[in-house]
Amino acid sequence: MPRRPRVTPEQILDAATREFAERGFAGARVDRIARRAGVNKAMLYYHFRSKQTLYRRLLRRAFSQAGARIQRIADSDAPPFEQLDRVVALFADLIGEQRFFPAIMLREVAEGGAHLDVETLGLLAAVPGAFGRIVARGIAAGEFRDVNPLFAYFSMMSPIVFFLCAAPIRRELGARRLASPDIRNVAAFVSHVQANMRRVLAPDGAAGPRSTT
Amino acid sequence: MPRRPRVTPEQILDAATREFAERGFAGARVDRIARRAGVNKAMLYYHFRSKQTLYRRLLRRAFSQAGARIQRIADSDAPPFEQLDRVVALFADLIGEQRFFPAIMLREVAEGGAHLDVETLGLLAAVPGAFGRIVARGIAAGEFRDVNPLFAYFSMMSPIVFFLCAAPIRRELGARRLASPDIRNVAAFVSHVQANMRRVLAPDGAAGPRSTT
DNA sequence: GTCTATACTTCGATAGAC
DNA sequence: GTCTATCGAAGTATAGAC
Missing domain, CATH: 1.10.357.10 (Tetracycline Repressor, domain 2)
Incomplete structure (x- = not known):
């Protein structure tokens, strides 16, 4: 039985919502979203193909x-x-x-x-x-x-x-x-x-x- | 009597309004504003100290x-x-x-x-x-x-x-x-x-x- | 799945000639 | 006032080890 990932995509979406809200699409920083969600950037790109994909999903x-x-x-x-x-x-x-x-x-x-x-x-x-x-x-x-x-x-x-x-x-x-x-x-x-x-x-x-x- | 500048600050403000509207503050590109206004970037910075100054002025x-x-x-x-x-x-x-x-x-x-x-x-x-x-x-x-x-x-x-x-x-x-x-x-x-x-x-x-x- | 390190690009701003 | 060229910072995305 696989262990639940420490940080779920759902949590990344929450962090991204906040970042996009505060800074806009162009102003949002993928680094910051990752940090806020408690993952590193590579992990974020693993779950979501790109900044735009992430945005559309939320x-x-x-x-x-x-x-x-x-x-x-x-x-x-x-x-x-x-x-x-x-x-x-x-x-x-x-x-x-x-x-x-x-x-x-x-x-x-x-x-x-x-x-x-x-x-x-x-x-x-x-x-x-x-x-x-x-x-x-x-x-x-x-x-x-x-x-x-x-x-x-x-x-x-x-x-x-x-x-x-x-x-x-x-x-x-x-x-x-x-x-x-x-x-x-x-x-x-x-x-x-x-x-x-x-x-x-x-x-x-x-x-x-x-x-x- | 000094000749009127070819491109007035007023025209730069108009171009900037459009650019900021379409892309937001972070997404707006100073290059594009200059091009749209028909001036080069250096001219823009000569009239307006920074991207932010320009924004506030408009x-x-x-x-x-x-x-x-x-x-x-x-x-x-x-x-x-x-x-x-x-x-x-x-x-x-x-x-x-x-x-x-x-x-x-x-x-x-x-x-x-x-x-x-x-x-x-x-x-x-x-x-x-x-x-x-x-x-x-x-x-x-x-x-x-x-x-x-x-x-x-x-x-x-x-x-x-x-x-x-x-x-x-x-x-x-x-x-x-x-x-x-x-x-x-x-x-x-x-x-x-x-x-x-x-x-x-x-x-x-x-x-x-x-x-x- | 998770991480570090970094390649590649773009952008705001300035230097310095005219 | 006007221009060209460029610096340095910051950003998205990926390579590749574990």
Whole structure:
């Protein structure tokens, strides 16, 4: 029975996520990823053919997880407005669990998806896809007003990702008294986005239901 | 009377904006910036001390312009909901004019502001600052409901920046039939965000005014 | 599977002539 | 102000022993 390797590829992916998040694809150093994961460079290249392979593998892992969990909400029999609240909270949770991943998303968007291959693109597309099904179902049920599901996706996801990623800059601005320092509260912002989305999707003339939490 | 230099520092800044947007700070190549601007590397280093100096200078230029133009809207005597519509449209316009800048913003946020010095941070902070004054004035006038102005800023700015930056990826997904290909319409998305913000800021019980355009 | 040592390349920055 | 040539540092990737 073979002994479990001391450092698993999984741990290398974790270290790489952090490095790519902090420095970007070009700025990431394979040396540093290896050191952070507790392996040497040769070991890393043994498990992953190249820096790019490593990068794509961690993207696929994160997109798969996110897509599956959103789809689970879509498949639940909760009413549309509750699914909406839940999916907003899920995004914040995902970021809490994978603290370094959203920065990678931001960079990849900025780069125009330069490092994405077809398989990774497919997994990425499943995320707005699953969200879109929630919105479409709400519209079909007459609970949501008729909006473009992809527009709704961007209106929901972008503020969450942006606000949470910008935490270090907001902290810096607060410390230097360039902005009010009291708005670091992530939970408050998540509630704000939930309230926004209820208003955005409420049918004309209705104020939309209050929080379901 | 001295002859105007063939290539002005201004042109170098433009070339650098594009290069930094496409490749990020670490991925940007000084050689390429020089070539794109039509100067040689030594000339570039003559005008700008280092890669980092160049980078900060272009950030300051863009933040100053954006901050000033938002403040101009805030200083106008247009009613709050119209100022809101205008500032959303302004963001889209700014991106149209400085097509490559938002990608730099996205990356800088992802990086936690690692390349920003105090002066640049100050100019950056003026952007949400000016927007916040529009919101605060609307709240004081009883036209907007009471929301955190910075929350409102992120709710407005993030979708615009994200959606426009993601255009290449959306195009790619459409071409590969991984997503519906028909949603490239920037103008439609801007209208969507304007409508969203009116709903977000409308006082409780009111549906908020219709479009003012 | 694990490691050390290193080959090969690229890049930021500068020297120094004009 | 403008240019050519180049230095030195740092990076990805691999060779080859164990």
